[in-house]
Amino acid sequence: xxxxxxxxxxxxxxxxxxxxxxxxxxxxxxxxxxxxxxxxxxxxxxxxxxxxxxxxxxxxxxxxxxxxxxxxxxxxxxxxxxxxxxxxxxxxxxxxxxxxxxxxxxxxxxxxxxxxxxxxxxxxxxxxxxxxxxxxxxxxxxxxxxxxxxxxxxxxxxxxxxxxxxxxxxxxxxxxxxxxxxxxxxxxxxxxxxxxxxxxxxxxxxxxxxxxxxxxxxxxxxxxxxxxxxxxxxxxxx
Amino acid sequence: xxxxxxxxxxxxxxxxxxxxxxxxxxxxxxxxxxxxxxxxxxxxxxxxxxxxxxxxxxxxxxxxxxxxxxxxxxxxxxxxxxxxxxxxxxxxxxxxxxxxxxxxxxxxxxxxxxxxxxxxxxxxxxxxxxxxxxxxxxxxxxxxxxxxxxxxxxxxxxxxxxxxxxxxxxxxxxxxxxxxxxxxxxxxxxxxxxxxxxxxxxxxxxxxxxxxxxxxxxxxxxxxxxxxxx
Numbered sequence: 494x495x496x497x498x499x500x501x502x503x504x505x506x507x508x509x510x511x512x513x514x515x516x517x518x519x520x521x522x523x524x525x526x527x528x529x530x531x532x533x534x535x536x537x538x539x540x541x542x543x544x545x546x547x548x549x550x551x552x553x554x555x556x557x558x559x560x561x562x563x564x565x566x567x568x569x570x571x572x573x574x575x576x577x578x579x580x581x582x583x584x585x586x587x588x589x590x591x592x593x594x595x596x597x598x599x600x601x602x603x604x605x606x607x608x609x610x611x612x613x614x615x616x617x618x619x620x621x622x623x624x625x626x627x628x629x630x631x632x633x634x635x636x637x638x639x640x641x642x643x644x645x646x647x648x649x650x651x652x653x654x655x656x657x658x659x660x661x662x663x664x665x666x667x668x669x670x671x672x673x674x675x676x677x678x679x680x681x682x683x684x685x686x687x688x689x690x691x692x693x694x695x696x697x698x699x700x701x702x703x704x705x706x707x708x709x710x711x712x713x714x715x716x717x718x719x720x721x722x723x724x725x726x727x728x729x730x731x
Numbered sequence: 732x733x734x735x736x737x738x739x740x741x742x743x744x745x746x747x748x749x750x751x752x753x754x755x756x757x758x759x760x761x762x763x764x765x766x767x768x769x770x771x772x773x774x775x776x777x778x779x780x781x782x783x784x785x786x787x788x789x790x791x792x793x794x795x796x797x798x799x800x801x802x803x804x805x806x807x808x809x810x811x812x813x814x815x816x817x818x819x820x821x822x823x824x825x826x827x828x829x830x831x832x833x834x835x836x837x838x839x840x841x842x843x844x845x846x847x848x849x850x851x852x853x854x855x856x857x858x859x860x861x862x863x864x865x866x867x868x869x870x871x872x873x874x875x876x877x878x879x880x881x882x883x884x885x886x887x888x889x890x891x892x893x894x895x896x897x898x899x900x901x902x903x904x905x906x907x908x909x910x911x912x913x914x915x916x917x918x919x920x921x922x923x924x925x926x927x928x929x930x931x932x933x934x935x936x937x938x939x940x941x942x943x944x945x946x947x948x949x950x951x952x953x954x955x956x957x958x959x960x961x
C-alpha cells in the first residue's frame with residue numbers, strides 16, 4: 494500500500510531556530526534514518542517540539558537547512574505530523590478524514606475511512622462531530638488523519654501528554670502497530686517510561702542542542718554524557 | 732387604535748401596493764447582500780491570511796466603514812451617478828440598481844471586517860494543521876470559509892439587517908418613486924410625514940416580521956448545522 498520511503502533520510506544541518514530573541518534550536522545537526530521509532534526526550538523547553546516542527550517543515554529554520562530524501566524544500570507529501578494539541582476541523586469524524594484524503598489527492602472511499610477509524614479504535618464514530626470527542630479520541634482521530642495521508646514518516650509531538658493511562662496504552666499500541674507496518678515514527682515525549690517502551694533510538698535535547706543521539710538501550714543503560722546521566726537519574730537540568 | 736386596525740387590514744388583505752413595496756425592498760436588500768457577500772467575504776479572508784504593507788490601516792478602515800453613515804454614502808453615490816457626475820452616462824440614478832449599489836457600499840465593509848476577524852481567529856487554530864497538510868492558498872480560504880460558516884451566517888444576518896433597515900442612502904439615490912424605487916423604509920418615512928400612519932405601520936410590521944423570520948431561520952439552520960458538524 495505504501496510507496497518507497499522517499500522522505501528519508503531526514504537531515505538537519507546546522508539548524509537553528511530563534512524566536513523573539515530566544516534561541517530555541519542551536520545548530521542542530523542530525524540524521525534520521527528508516528528503522529524503529531526515534532524518540533526525542535529532554536526537559537520542558539529543550540526544543541523537542543520545535544525540532545519536530547522544523548523536521549516536518551511546519552516551521553522554517555532561522556539558520557541551516559533541512560533535507561528530506563536529499564531534497565531541500567520538499568513538500569510534505571509523504572510525511573505527516575500529529576501536533577501536541579491537534580486542531581479538529583469543525584466537521585464530522587468522517588469528514589475530517591475525507592478532508593485529509595482529498596488534500597493528499599488520495600481517492601477516498603467510505604471503506605478507507607472505516608479502515609482508518611478501525612485502526613485507531615474509533616470504528617462507528619463516523620458521524621460524530623470531531624470537536625465533541627474526548628481528548629483521547631481526538632488524539633486518535635488526529636492519528637487517523639495523519640495516517641490517511643499514507644505517510645512514510647510520521648511525527649508525533651507528545652502524543653500521550655495529558656491522557657489517562659488507558660488512553661496512553663491505546664495510543665502506544667497504535668504507535669507500535671504503525672511502526673511495525675514500516676512507517677518511520679519520530680516522536681517526542683517527556684515520559685522516560687514511554688521512551689523505554691517505544692524507542693529504537695533516542696535523541697536527548699537540552700537548551701536546543703543535541704546532547705546525545707544513540708540506540709535506545711545504549712542511551713538508557715549507559716549514557717555517555719553527564720547531562721544524560723543527570724536527566725535519566727531524574728535530576729533537574731537547568 | 733384606528734391606525735393599528737387599518738395597518739392589520741392592509742397586511743391581512745395582502746394590499747397590492749404594500750406587496751409591491753415589500754417585493755422591491757426584498758429584491759434590493761437581498762441583491763445587495765449577495766453582491767456584498769461575493770466581494771466582502773473573499774476580501775476579508777484575503778486580509779486575514781496575508782501580510783502586506785498597510786494591512787493594519789486597512790483593518791482600521793474596514794472596521795470604521797462598518798459605521799459609515801448611510802446619508803454620506805448616498806450623497807457620494809448621488810454625486811457620482813448624477814447627470815453631471817463621472818458615472819452620469821450610465822443613467823442609474825433613481826433606479827433600483829442605484830439602490831442596490833448604495834446598500835452594497837454599506838454592507839460590504841461589514842462582511843469584509845467581520846469575515847476578516849472570523850477567518851483570522853480560525854486561521855490561528857488551523858494554521859499548523861493546514862500547513863502540515865500542504866494545503867494551498869485557495870484551499871486554505873475555502874476550508875476556513877467552510878469551517879467558519881456558522882459564524883459567517885451571523886455576518887450575513889448583520890449585513891441583511893443593515894440593508895433592510897437602511898433608508899438614508901436609498902432615498903437619496905432611489906428618489907422614493909412610487910411603484911419603482913419605493914421600499915418599505917422609504918415608504919414608512921414618506922407616509923409618516925404625510926400622516927398616513929396605517930400604511931406606515933403596516934409596512935413597519937412587515938419589515939420587523941421579515942427581519943425576525945430571517946434571523947429565526949438562520950438560527951435554526953446554525954443550530955442544526957452545529958449539531959451535525961460540531
